[in-house]
Amino acid sequence: MSETKRRAAKLPEAGQWPDRIAPWMLLAGAVLTTIGFLMAFFYAGPVNGAAVDGVELIGGQMVSSKLLLSQKIFYFHMPVAIVSFASLAFAGYYAIRFLMTKEQRFDTCSKIGMEIALLFVVCTMVTGEMWTRFEWGVWWTWEPRLTTYLILMLVVIAYFVLRSAIDEPERRATYAAVISVIALVDVPICYMVTRLIPSSIHPVVLREGGMSADMGMTVAVVMAGMCMVGFGLYRLRFRQVRLAQRVEAMKEQLED
Amino acid sequence: MNEVLAEIYSTILPSAPYIIAAYALIWLALLVYVFIVMRGMKKSEAQMAVLEEALAERNAKTAR
Amino acid sequence: MASGKGVDVRTAGGVALRKPSTFQQYKTLLRKDLEQEFRTKEMLTSMGIYALLVLIVYGAALGQTAQALDVLQVAGGLLWALIVFTSLLGLNRSFGHEKEQGCLEGILLVPLDRSVVFLAKATSNLLFLLAVEVISVPLFYFFFLTSVSPSESFGLIVAPLFVGTVGMAGIGTLLSTITVNTRGKDVMLAVLFVPLIFPLLYACASATTAVVVGSDGYLDVFFQSLVLAGGYDVIMLLLGWVLYDFVISA
Numbered sequence: 001m002s003e004t005k006r007r008a009a010k011l012p013e014a015g016q017w018p019d020r021i022a023p024w025m026l027l028a029g030a031v032l033t034t035i036g037f038l039m040a041f042f043y044a045g046p047v048n049g050a051a052v053d054g055v056e057l058i059g060g061q062m063v064s065s066k067l068l069l070s071q072k073i074f075y076f077h078m079p080v081a082i083v084s085f086a087s088l089a090f091a092g093y094y095a096i097r098f099l100m101t102k103e104q105r106f107d108t109c110s111k112i113g114m115e116i117a118l119l120f121v122v123c124t125m126v127t128g129e130m131w132t133r134f135e136w137g138v139w140w141t142w143e144p145r146l147t148t149y150l151i152l153m154l155v156v157i158a159y160f161v162l163r164s165a166i167d168e169p170e171r172r173a174t175y176a177a178v179i180s181v182i183a184l185v186d187v188p189i190c191y192m193v194t195r196l197i198p199s200s201i202h203p204v205v206l207r208e209g210g211m212s213a214d215m216g217m218t219v220a221v222v223m224a225g226m227c228m229v230g231f232g233l234y235r236l237r238f239r240q241v242r243l244a245q246r247v248e249a250m251k252e253q254l255e256d
Numbered sequence: 257m258n259e260v261l262a263e264i265y266s267t268i269l270p271s272a273p274y275i276i277a278a279y280a281l282i283w284l285a286l287l288v289y290v291f292i293v294m295r296g297m298k299k300s301e302a303q304m305a306v307l308e309e310a311l312a313e314r315n316a317k318t319a320r
Numbered sequence: 321m322a323s324g325k326g327v328d329v330r331t332a333g334g335v336a337l338r339k340p341s342t343f344q345q346y347k348t349l350l351r352k353d354l355e356q357e358f359r360t361k362e363m364l365t366s367m368g369i370y371a372l373l374v375l376i377v378y379g380a381a382l383g384q385t386a387q388a389l390d391v392l393q394v395a396g397g398l399l400w401a402l403i404v405f406t407s408l409l410g411l412n413r414s415f416g417h418e419k420e421q422g423c424l425e426g427i428l429l430v431p432l433d434r435s436v437v438f439l440a441k442a443t444s445n446l447l448f449l450l451a452v453e454v455i456s457v458p459l460f461y462f463f464f465l466t467s468v469s470p471s472e473s474f475g476l477i478v479a480p481l482f483v484g485t486v487g488m489a490g491i492g493t494l495l496s497t498i499t500v501n502t503r504g505k506d507v508m509l510a511v512l513f514v515p516l517i518f519p520l521l522y523a524c525a526s527a528t529t530a531v532v533v534g535s536d537g538y539l540d541v542f543f544q545s546l547v548l549a550g551g552y553d554v555i556m557l558l559l560g561w562v563l564y565d566f567v568i569s570a
Contacts (some may be wrong), residue, residue: 037279073278080282099566119289123282130278147518154515161511165502174570175498178563179512182491185559186516193519193548229286237293243300250307254314 012109013242018235026232032225033076039218040075075215077127079223081149083230084120085187087113088156090234092184095177107173108245110180111163112237116230118156125149148190155183345432349440354447356417363448367410371456374402375463382464391468396529399460400484400521406456407449407485408510411492414445415500428568438493438564442557446489453481465532473538476531479546484524487553491516494560497567520556523549 091113098106128146159179166172328338340348357363378398382391418424427437457477492513499508527545530538 072275076279076282099563119285123285126281126285127278130274130281133274151515151518154511158511158515162498162502162508165504165508171501171570174566175502178494178498178567181563182494182516182559185555186519189552189555190519193522193552196544196548233286233289233293236290240293240297240300243304244296247300247303247307250304250311254307254310 012105012238018231019239022232022235022239025228026236029225029228029230029232033222033229034225036075036218036222036225039221040072073127073131075218075222076226077124077131078219079226080120080123080127082223083226084117084124084152086227087117087120087230087234088152088184088187091117092180095180095184098173098177099181102170104169104173107177108241109238110177112234112241114156114159114180115237116234118153118160119233120226120230121149121153121156125153148187151190152183152187155179155186159183342433342436345430345436346440346443349427349437350443353440353444357444357448363410363413364451366413367406367448367452368455370409371402371406371452372459374405375456375459378402379463391464392533393529395460395465395532396527397525398464399457399528400525402456402460403449403453403481403484404488404514404517404521406452407445407488407492408506408513410448410452411445411496411513412506412509414441414448414493415496419500424568434565434568435561437568438497438560441497442489442493442560445493446486449485449489450482453485457481473531473534476542477528480524480527480531480542480549483546483549483553484520487520487549487556488517490553490557490560491520494564494567497564501570520549520552523552 091110094106094110094113097103098110128149132146159176162179163172163176166175327341328336382394415424418427428434492509495512495516496509499505499512502508523545527542527549530541530545
């Protein structure tokens with residue numbers, strides 16, 4: 001009994017210190033993202049789009065191109081994307097620890113990490129969709145950003161399809177962990193490939209540019225908020241899954 | 257307003273629905289996830305209560 | 321089975337054995353796969369026929385716009401689509417035989433480094449795929465590229481074909497070992513294979529198109545894509561080597 005207690009002390013468990021701060025993190029994250037949302041519209045300057053014949057004086061500056069509001073989506077699009085990569089990294093980390101120790105707990109952590117990753121990837125795709133729909137007037141282009149996120153989403157969905165196709169817990173956890181590790185390695189490659197290869201047919205239009213200070217601050221605020229939201233959601237889901245697992249264990253004990 | 261100003265601001269109104277949709281959908285996705293987790297939590301807690309009752313009954317029986 | 325190279329071991333019972341070296345084990349496993357295939361030629365013929373059928377489907381699909389379509393531009397992509405579909409078929413079957421006859425348990429009983437099994441299986445898959453490509457690329461040329469003239473650098477197409485096939489065999493072997501034990505094997509393999517192979521596919525299709533079209537500056541694109549594809553191959557083979565032990569023991 002004491003040995004399981006000693007080993008259990010090293011495994012992630014619900015009710016530890018991360019759970020105590022998790023609700024506060026969620027709240028702080030919600031507050032920060034709201035502040036960021038307001039900042040995006042009232043603080044950060046609008047971005048210049050296509051040029052316009054003629055010049056006007058607006059807010060003390062000479063403006064000679066269209067002012068874009070659609071770029072405001074970026075302030076949430078990038079943080080959500082970064083959080084999705086971070087969750088994927090955590091899921092991969094726990095997958096590696098599972099493969100090394102074969103403790104089911106790590107498999108649970110890895111799976112929850114992938115769930116959060118899926119959630120944030122969906123958010124990224126949605127905001128990206130909205131942005132491209134307005135910018136280019138089409139619902140889809142085979143553009144590096146969109147394609148990479150689509151592949152990422154497919155890999156995460158494949159992870160869950162695989163999990164549902166296997167019944168034995170040990171084997172399911174092992175295979176899922178392997179896929180998680182491959183996904184972790186594959187995503188940066190995918191990211192780089194579509195950017196590094198000069199397309200021999202169509203030139204790639206990239207929208208990266210320098211960010212002014214106010215834009216940078218807004219993104220930083222929303223990023224911090226989103227990270228906290230992601231962390232809070234992870235702990236919440238972890239607590240719920242652990243509770244369900246403990247209920248099952250109790251049921252089995254009461255059975256005999 | 258004059259023509260140039262009108263052209264400068266010309267993309268704002270058409271783009272507004274997309275921006276609102278983007279932010280709203282993010283919030284929706286996060287809230288849906290929280291909702292799913294909360295529902296699972298309630299179910300597990302209800303089951304835990306039932307199990308605790310059964311355990312108490314069994315203890316009472318063996319004590320007798 | 322082990323001749324020449326090997327290690328002399330003394331077991332606990334005092335019996336002297338010759339433990340075959342890793343390369344010896346690899347060669348034996350590879351020879352087993354190749355011999356079995358040459359006896360029945362089952363996989364090669366089915367993959368070859370499948371490639372031919374895909375080409376015919378391409379003909380039906382693209383035959384409508386024979387003149388207006390710039391075949392050269394899409395040829396590289398079409399060729400790689402053909403290779404991906406054929407390799408999915410081949411990879412699905414590569415472990416089917418082992419599982420049916422229970423050979424997998426037999427192999428696992430032998431005290432060898434499991435990663436050698438990975439290398440042997442990946443090599444045999446690679447050889448089968450290359451064999452099918454040797455047939456299907458000329459067929460593709462015959463069906464689609466004789467009316468338009470590809471650039472004289474067409475011979476360079478061998479390089480991306482080889483590099484891409486190595487990557488597909490490597491990651492495909494790892495994935496097919498996983499999916500052979502799941503429900504819905506074929507679809508599961510496709511679901512896992514296609515997203516993970518995407519960077520490789522993109523790089524190789526880009527290199528192939530650059531070589532086929534041969535527009536200005538194509539050598540730059542070609543080498544850059546090849547380098548990226550090669551990097552992907554190295555990373556994926558390393559991953560497969562490391563992870564295969566976990567996968568095959570599960």
